[in-house]
Amino acid sequence: MGQVTIKVYKNTNEKLPKCYGKYYGKVLHRETLDTDDLANHIMSHGTLYTDDVVLGVTRKLMRCIAELLTEGYKVKLDGIGTLYLAATSTGSDTYEDFDISKNITRIGVKFTADQSNDSLYTARMMRKNTNLTTKIGNSKVTFGEQEGSGSGGNETPGGGAIEEEP
Known part of the structure; x- marks a missing residue:
């Protein structure tokens, strides 16, 4: 079972009056792993393939997805x-005035997680397979899976102490 650290912070943005002064949790990321790190992790699970094969397949997958x-x-x-592409654009007054080079301001890759029952990436499965931890001073407190808890998006887990965002 994985362990995720939650950082509790106070919203100080006065432009969001419904959220101002309230406390929220966000995931504290350890680091970003690159393709080599992912390949090494795959190999740590006892694969029969060497690192060059795992890296080769991973890089080919990346290039093919982009293509x-x-x-x-x-x-x-x-x-x-x-994964899919999405465009951001500015409006034009008429169909004839729409110019792709002028009105399209951004093309970006979007991602929608698989929410089917057999996916390991649903909110339900992530909650089930993850222990939540929050930092209190120099120590940590762990919160296991809580029966009957909903998505709990903005609730402070288990009533733990709060560490404000600097």
């Missing part, structure tokens, strides 16, 4: 989610 996205396809990785 398919730029050809207009959505790419669904079963049990993980779907």
Whole structure:
């Protein structure tokens, strides 16, 4: 079972009056792992393939996904989610005035997590397979899975102490 650290912070943005002064939790990330790190992690699970094979397949997958996205396809990785391109644009007064080079301001990759029952990436499965921990001073307190808890998006886990965001 994984362990995720939750950082509790106070919203100090006065432009959000409904949220101002309230406390929220956010995931505290350890670091960002790159492709080599992922390949090494896969190999740590006792795969028969050498690191060059794992890296080669991973890099080929990355290049092929990028190729398919730029050809207009959505790419669904079963049990993980779907990658697709989305555009941001400014409006034009008429259809004839719309100019792709002028009105399209951004093309970006979007991701939607697979929410099917067999996915390990649903909110329900993440909650089930993760212990939540929050920092209190120099110590940590762990909160296990709480029966009957909903999504609990903005609730302070287990009533633990609060560490404000600097």
